[in-house]
Amino acid sequence: MEGVNIDEILRENVRRNRSRVVDYDPIRGIGCLGVRREVDSPDSHLPELVPEAMLDDRCYIAASGDAVGWVKLRSIYDFEYWAAKCVKIKDKLTGRDVPFVLNRPQRRVLGVLEKQRLAGRPLRLIMLKARQWGGSTLVQMYMAWIQCTQCRNWHSLICAHVKDTAASIRGMYTKMLACYPQEYWAEESPPQFRPYERSINTRVISGRDCRVTVGSSEGQEAVRGSDYAMAHLSEVAFWPDTAMRSPEGFIRAVCGGIARAPLTLIVLESTANGVGNYFHAEWLRSVRGESDKAAVFVPWTEIDIYADEVRDAAALWEAMDDYERKLWDDGCTLEQIQWYHDKRREYPSRELMAAEYPLDDVEAFANTGYGVFGIDLVSRLRERCLPPVAVGDVTALSLKGFGALEGVRFVADSRGPLKVWHFPDNGMSRWNNRYVVAVDIGGRSAASDFSVIAVIDRMGASGKPEIAAQWRGHIDHDLLTWRAASIAQWYDSALLVIESNTLETENTDGEHSLYMLSELNHVYPNLYRRPLLDSVRGGEELRVGFHTNRSTKSIVINHLIGVVRDDAYVERDVDACDELAVYECRQSGRFAAKPGHHDDILMTRAIGLYVASGMPEPVLRRRSPFSRRYVKIV
Incomplete structure (x- = not known):
């Protein structure tokens, strides 16, 4: 002390x-959302702050002298008022039924939805939840408000990871209708659910012709193909993801039929369940502004009961x-x-x-379970990620041979495989040992792993190695090696490090693919070479390419772990961060990407940064444009 x-x-x-x-009072409108005007209420006989749009309604004058008509009219324009006046929910602390007065986090989420609604936009939201603040309650009652006061024949879906959870959410709706004040219900038939044909999953709101369907990610076929205008998809992070059934496919099938029109609604909400799943990927897209959904997170410190x-x-x-x-x-x-x-x-x-x-x-x-890279460290890397300054590809006098190194230039193409964050220096200064180009060889078909060529600038603006460019796509392996050489030549005759496992183990057109590296070696001298023990002549020989095996993979991954931990390199590509976030160390001790994900970008960082760490410092070029060097793995 x-x-x-x-x-x-x-x-x-x-x-x-x-x-x-x-100071929050939804009945008097104090502390409520939106532009409001103070008027005298025939219901409370007190001044109330009501939404300004309500005053322009043609029924406003008549409602000003009728307490019941006033409540009905204001309920159409004011969700917070309607919730407090017409809805009962179970209080989490006392267990009693109480009016639904929104808490602090609920008001913030409502603000996001109301901003979209008042702008005439579709309502789209992804919500990352902490515990016990009523996020699902807010979403469900907002959907109920739309169906009870705004639209007829406006059908909704409630879908969770298991059907019991979805039914529990619809139970809020059932309670709301059962407790709804009869005098404020605008229809002749009472506020209640009635059966819909012979369906056990669907109910209809009496007088509104709005269907409410419940389902689960385990029984997807039961909810496909219906005419939904709103979808509340709950605990999406826990939905099963298998070869036959994926959250992404199901959500696309359901939500693809929901029009992009005012008052249509799609809400994805969940507590977190690690990284690398569909919900995590969708959350990151929304945070980056790449999705149609607004991202909302509520920390525990915003929840008053804690x-x-x-x-x-x-x-x-x-x-x-x-x-x-x-x-x-x-x-x-x-x-x-x-x-x-x-x-x-x-x-x-x-x-x-x-x-x-x-x-x-x-x-x-x-x-994350078996995650190798701490999510906080990956998030730190994300902070420096940027859109590329250019997208396209390189071209040269020819695709292969000496011509692949002559006349190398960049051609812009918005759909090209090469992203550039930093162009090579076109000035008079030329450097040895400045750039490293690392290559991870994937498959040729669109369904296979990508091939990746990463350019690492060891003289980054921050004083750390940083990603200068990246090529990613599918291409024949012989063309890939020459494309990598073209890019390396463009980047100041960079040290070219090709991960050679694939080329050393496969056959192409009857010839051993290692011939590709031998052919490249005669044209591009600045290739990475690893030492091999010569059992015949004794001593060591040098072989072109970086060979990844259990031992060398452990070395380069552990080196990358240290680099990320120590904030010792600058990442520019968000896809690389996504791969780091789902990279695992299995119980067997083997490093691998989470099932269903890639690690091709990650491996170029692991190999390239490891090789770069053992190179001499960059120096201004004097004579030879090449420096044949290797890093010995011990």
């Missing part, structure tokens, strides 16, 4: 608690670890830290606690 004034801490804590108190009475502030402060001190520095109250401090005792590690109660999306996805 030395140097700490606990009284100052307590005064700051009081200030923080006061700042968290927000706070406990502080029994002894001085003792708590003394017991706080570095993580809890950071919570204080980031603005948490002592009550929140007391809750975290006590809750943390239930978990064997902070990482498992963070998986259930994350502070950010990085922590949420951190529990």
